[in-house]
Each structure stands twice: as C-alpha cells, then as structure tokens.
Amino acid sequence: MLVIENIVTAYGKIEALRGVSMEAQEGRITCLLGPNGAGKTTLMYTVAGILHARRGSVRLQGQELVGKPSSEIVRRGLALVPENRLTFPEVSVRENLIAGAYLRLTRDKAGVAEDLERQLVRFPRLRERINQDAGTLSGGEQQMLAVARALMARPRILLMDEPSLGLAPLVVEEIFRTIHELNAEGVTVLLVEQNAHMALQIAHHFYLLEQGRITFSGVPGALQEDEVIHRAYLGGSGASSH
Amino acid sequence: MDFYIGLLQIFGIHTLLGLSAYLLILTGQVSMAQAGFFAIGAYMAGICTAMWGWHIVPALALGGLLSGVLALLIGFPALRVKGMMLVIATLAFSEVVRLFFFNFNYTVLRDGIPIGPIGAEGFRRIRYFPENGWTTIEVSLFMGLIVLLVGGALWWADRSRLGAVVRAVGEDELAAQSVGINLTTIKVAAMTLGGVIAGIGGGLYAHMTTHVEHLNFGILLATFAIAYPILGGMGSVFGTLAAVVFVQGFLVEGLRFLGDWRNLLFGLLIMLAMNVRIKQLGDVRLRNLLRGLFGLRRRSHAGA
Numbered sequence: 263m264l265v266i267e268n269i270v271t272a273y274g275k276i277e278a279l280r281g282v283s284m285e286a287q288e289g290r291i292t293c294l295l296g297p298n299g300a301g302k303t304t305l306m307y308t309v310a311g312i313l314h315a316r317r318g319s320v321r322l323q324g325q326e327l328v329g330k331p332s333s334e335i336v337r338r339g340l341a342l343v344p345e346n347r348l349t350f351p352e353v354s355v356r357e358n359l360i361a362g363a364y365l366r367l368t369r370d371k372a373g374v375a376e377d378l379e380r381q382l383v384r385f386p387r388l389r390e391r392i393n394q395d396a397g398t399l400s401g402g403e404q405q406m407l408a409v410a411r412a413l414m415a416r417p418r419i420l421l422m423d424e425p426s427l428g429l430a431p432l433v434v435e436e437i438f439r440t441i442h443e444l445n446a447e448g449v450t451v452l453l454v455e456q457n458a459h460m461a462l463q464i465a466h467h468f469y470l471l472e473q474g475r476i477t478f479s480g481v482p483g484a485l486q487e488d489e490v491i492h493r494a495y496l497g498g499s500g501a502s503s504h
Numbered sequence: 505m506d507f508y509i510g511l512l513q514i515f516g517i518h519t520l521l522g523l524s525a526y527l528l529i530l531t532g533q534v535s536m537a538q539a540g541f542f543a544i545g546a547y548m549a550g551i552c553t554a555m556w557g558w559h560i561v562p563a564l565a566l567g568g569l570l571s572g573v574l575a576l577l578i579g580f581p582a583l584r585v586k587g588m589m590l591v592i593a594t595l596a597f598s599e600v601v602r603l604f605f606f607n608f609n610y611t612v613l614r615d616g617i618p619i620g621p622i623g624a625e626g627f628r629r630i631r632y633f634p635e636n637g638w639t640t641i642e643v644s645l646f647m648g649l650i651v652l653l654v655g656g657a658l659w660w661a662d663r664s665r666l667g668a669v670v671r672a673v674g675e676d677e678l679a680a681q682s683v684g685i686n687l688t689t690i691k692v693a694a695m696t697l698g699g700v701i702a703g704i705g706g707g708l709y710a711h712m713t714t715h716v717e718h719l720n721f722g723i724l725l726a727t728f729a730i731a732y733p734i735l736g737g738m739g740s741v742f743g744t745l746a747a748v749v750f751v752q753g754f755l756v757e758g759l760r761f762l763g764d765w766r767n768l769l770f771g772l773l774i775m776l777a778m779n780v781r782i783k784q785l786g787d788v789r790l791r792n793l794l795r796g797l798f799g800l801r802r803r804s805h806a807g808a
Contacts, residue, residue, distance in 0.1 A: 350671070
C-alpha cells in the first residue's frame with residue numbers, strides 16, 4: 263500500500279536517512295524499530311510531506327507522494343499521529359478533533375459530525391473532556407486525542423510516531439489495544455516504536471532502522487528477535503549478524 | 505469635547521492597526537511590517553482624495569488593496585523566516601517604505617498650491633472631510649462603522665472553525681501540517697488580510713490628521729501595532745481593543761500632564777504592563793475567574 267524507496271533526507275549536509283526502503287502492506291501493522299537518532303521520526307515527517315526528501319520515492323497506492331505538500335498527502339489518505347502527540351494545547355478537545363477533519367470541514371458537515379461521534383464512542387474519556395483545553399489532558403488522554411484527531415481525516419493508512427512515549431505501562435497497553443482494534447477494522451498502520459516488546463506483539467511485519475538505513479526486516483517470532491530488540495534499544499553493535 | 509472625539513478616533517485607527525497585527529500573531533507571525541502597510545494606505549488614500557478627487561470609500565479601498573498586494577508579496581518570503589528573524593525582516597520592510605516616502609515627490613497644482621507628498625516635508629492638505637462638509641461626529645461615526653465591520657468580521661471568523669484553524673497554525677505548525685492544514689495558504693492569507701486592514705487604518709489616519717509625513721510611520725508605530733494584541737492577551741478582538749484604550753488613553757494621553765517625565769514613565773509602564781500582562785483581560789481563564797467572583801455560572805468557552 264505504502265512503498266518507500268531509497269529515501270534520502272538531509273538536514274543541511276547531514277543525511278539523516280541514507281536510502282531507506284520499506285513497505286507497509288494493506289490491512290497490516292508494520293512496525294519500524296530503532297534506537298534514538300536512527301531517523302525514525304525523520305522518515306515519518308518525510309513520508310507525511312513535512313520534511314522534503316532529497317532523493318527517492320514514496321508511493322501510496324501507486325501515487326507518488328514526494329514533492330507533494332502535506333495537505334495534499336493528508337487528502338490522499340495518509341494521516342500522521344506525530345511524536346509527542348502535538349495536540350493544540352489551548353484549544354478544546356472538540357476543536358482539536360474537528361481540526362483533524364480540516365480538509366472537508368465546509369463540504370461535509372454531516373460526515374464530520376458523524377466521525378466526531380464515532381471517535382467519542384471509541385474514546386469515551388474524550389467525551390468527558392470534550393470542552394476542556396487539550397493541554398489540561400493527561401499524557402494518555404492526549405495520545406488518544408492525537409489518534410482520534412488523525413482518524414478524523416479518514417485515513418487509509420495511519421502513521422504513528424512513538425505513541426507510547428512517556429506513558430505509564432497501563433496506558434501503553436490501552437494505546438496498543440486501540441491500535442490493534444483499529445487494524446482489525448481495516449486501517450493500515452505504520453507504527454514507529456522504541457517499545458519493541460509491545461510493538462512486536464501486535465506487528466505483522468517489522469523493520470529495524472539504524473543510522474539512517476534499514477538493517478533488518480522480518481516477521482515477529484523469527485529467530486533473531488532477541489537480538490533485534492537488543493539493537494532497537496542500543497543501536498548498531500550487532501552489525502556482524504547482518 | 506473635541507479632544508475626546510479626537511481620542512476616540514485615535515482609538516479606532518489604532519484598533520485597526522492592532523487588529524492587523526493580531527491576525528498575524530494568531531498564525532504565529534510577529535510582524536513589524538504593519539507600520540509600512542499603514543503608511544502605504546495613508547499615502548495612497550490621501551493621493552486618491554486630495555489629488556485625484558476621489559470619494560473617500562474607494563480611496564480607502566485602493567489604499568487597503570495596495571497594502572494588501574504588497575503584503576501578499578511579502579508573505580511568501582516571510583514564510584521562510586520565523587521569530588526574531590521575521591521581526592527584523594519585516595522591520596526592514598517598514599523602514600524601506602518609510603524611506604521611500606522620505607524621498608517621494610509627486611504633486612499637482614490645485615488653486616495654485618502644490619498638493620501631494622513632498623519628500624521630508626510630508627503630504628499636507630488631505631482635507632477631504634472638511635472640504636466636503638463632514639462634521640467631526642460624522643467622521644467619527646464613519647470610522648466607528650469601519651472599525652465595527654473589521655472587528656466584527658474578525659470576531660466572527662475567530663469564533664468560527666476558521667479561527668480554530670488559524671490558531672492551530674500559531675500553536676503548532678507541525679501538528680497543523682499533520683492534520684492537512686496548508687501552512688502557506690493560511691499564513692499568506694493572514695499576511696495579506698493584515699496588510700489590507702492596516703492600509704485602511706492608514707487611510708483613515710491620513711484623513712483624520714490631514715497631514716502625514718514619513719516620521720509618523722517609524723519603529724514606534726510598528727511596536728505599538730504588535731504591542732496591542734500582545735498586551736491584550738491574544739484571547740480575542742476585545743483584548744486588542746482594551747490594550748489600545750490602555751496605551752493610547754492612559755499611557756499616551758492620560759499621562760500627558762507629566763510633560764517630559766511621561767517619556768521616561770512610558771517605557772517603564774510598558775515593561776510593567778508586559779510583565780503583569782493584561783493577558784488576563786482577554787484571557788478565558790481570567791474571564792471565567794471574574795465570572796466566578798461575581799457569582800455567574802462558569803461558561804465553557806470551548807463550545808463556542
């Protein structure tokens with residue numbers, strides 16, 4: 263569904279992504295693991311059109327995304343749940359959600375209202391806090407809000423950048439349950455995680471990104487899993503096995 | 505009495521100036537270019553009425569339009585810079601405009617007198633209102649109407665979903681992009697509209713004072729423009745209005761009796777005001793707090 267080929271993204275002279283290729287298949291959860299500084303977030307921003315790739319291609323259902331503005335990419339059905347949630351803190355939960363449906367606000371009021379209701383059914387906690395400023399929510403609630411906001415765009419593929427970051431274990435479990443449910447409903451998910459144990463429990467396929475390159479690709483449960491987890495946390499010490 | 509009417513007119517004009525900056529600040533852009541747009545509107549509208557014999561309404565419109573077009577042109581390069589760099593870049597723009605008018609000569613003879621901008625001497629005899637028999641009250645009402653229209657439109661847009669989108673850009677550009685908001689469109693549109701509003705304000709200013717010169721449009725004016733929405737707390741249009749009344753009514757006019765000491769106090773008071781920020785005036789939290797103090801039910805602002 264989403265095919266990333268040879269993506270190079272650089273900050274000035276420093277290449278954060280040095281030719282990344284990977285794929286997220288329709289209806290599946292694909293997980294991208296990697297230590298700090300590997301380039302995971304850079305890759306997410308590049309795919310979402312917030313950063314611009316120097317080379318390479320990203321195709322969503324055959325359509326090229328590189329060079330398109332982020333608004334166009336969201337329109338084509340790709341939504342990003344950014345790292346650190348990035349809700350709009352001084353705006354109410356309701357308005358945060360509505361902002362997620364920004365692209366069809368004027369054309370499809372009924373549809374937006376319907377989707378809003380759907381998110382509130384999925385996340386009852388958000389309904390309780392609907393008129394509160396997003397900044398007053400707990401970390402877990404904000405993460406749910408960020409997910410719900412992304413879903414308001416009716417994405418075909420959902421990119422999630424470290425949804426478990428800084429959350430309590432119980433909340434993390436809840437978030438992962440949600441990802442699992444969403445996927446069961448047919449949403450394709452590309453998940454970036456450092457919490458490899460949790461991620462590998464729900465992923466169908468995973469990749470390991472180290473220093474701007476994909477160094478491993480496989481399915482969970484394979485023999486090398488322990489070593490991969492080790493590398494996901496600690497970085498490239500185990501390059502010999504590759 | 506005339507003094508108070510004149511003061512009201514100054515409030516109106518500075519409110520337009522403040523609102524033009526308010527709109528930009530909502531999208532996260534602090535612009536010192538508003539003084540430049542204000543100057544362009546002032547000279548253009550003055551040229552229209554005093555030299556070309558136009559009616560005041562199309563004159564103001566052309567002033568606003570010209571400022572808007574320039575703001576649109578500024579808007580695109582301005583996207584590339586943020587924060588302090590944008591402040592400096594836009595300040596440079598205002599200075600360019602000011603120095604342009606410092607050197608700008610363009611006059612026509614009317615009744616044997618040259619009329620029009622004459623470089624450093626400025627542009628005298630923008631006497632549309634007295635020549636056409638408008639009374640001070642009529643002029644004030646006319647200005648009031650414009651301020652009401654502009655302020656009302658912004659107030660409405662602010663509370664609509666459009667307002668949420670604009671604020672979203674100001675709060676977090678990354679997040680705004682991730683939900684598909686087109687940053688370029690929103691920021692450039694805000695810059696353009698801000699230019700139009702400042703231009704109209706400038707046009708009114710020229711006709712109120714009947715005489716403008718480049719010195720009217722310096723750094724102080726640009727600072728005022730951004731000080732109003734910031735002092736006003738960026739909560740709403742009313743915060744900006746309150747800040748205009750505070751600065752122009754109290755700091756500038758109210759302390760006039762202090763003579764030269766006022767200038768010393770002026771800076772001090774601005775610093776004080778920034779620190780104890782009247783933020784609180786336009787701010788939802790304080791509003792709710794005040795409501796609570798007076799026993800009114802706390803209204804949730806968010807549903808609006």
